[in-house]
Amino acid sequence: TNKVFDPLGLLIPISMRRRIFMQKLWTKNLKWDESFEFVEDLKDQWLHLVKEAHTSVTSTFPRNAQMTSMSEVHIFSDASKDSYGTVVYLRSPPLDLNGAGWGSEEQHRGNVHLS
Structure with missing residues (x-):
């Protein structure tokens, strides 16, 4: 999420949930190849983020x-x-x-x- 060039912050409403999810992952002290499937709340959040990522967002800024x-x-x-x-x-x-x-x-x- 920090590789997206967004100097005006227009994508913050979309990327903020992913950033918060990454912070929660870091607090669990998981290894880089360890699955988080056993952590039920993280699993549900992950599935929601994946589902949300597949919806298209179209915006215009007049x-x-x-x-x-x-x-x-x-x-x-x-x-x-x-x-x-x-x-x-x-x-x-x-x-x-x-x-x-x-x-x-x-x-x-x-x-x-x-x-």
């Missing part, structure tokens, strides 16, 4: 880059007992913000809002 002088940064993070993740989005809203009740672009320039 992009539209129109930069304005006003941008928003949205940061999200989450964690579990097995992994953690963070994502940062840069959003450039349309220039016509008056109709949405935002006020003019000049009013918001330089303002920082944390919530």
Whole structure:
């Protein structure tokens, strides 16, 4: 799983389960040629991962880059007992913000809002 070139992290939802499975294998201290069939929970997880690998995943990532002088940064993070993740989005809203009740672009320039 660490030989996949994924600089943007788009495949993390697919590869994370395999990485966690490999960590569980390492904690069992199995030899390289030893079967893990006797470990029931690992066997079930392995069969599920194999079945999951045969399903095709098709994704498209539409992009539209129109930069304005006003941008928003949205940061999200989450964690579990097995992994953690963070994502940062840069959003450039349309220039016509008056109709949405935002006020003019000049009013918001330089303002920082944390919530």
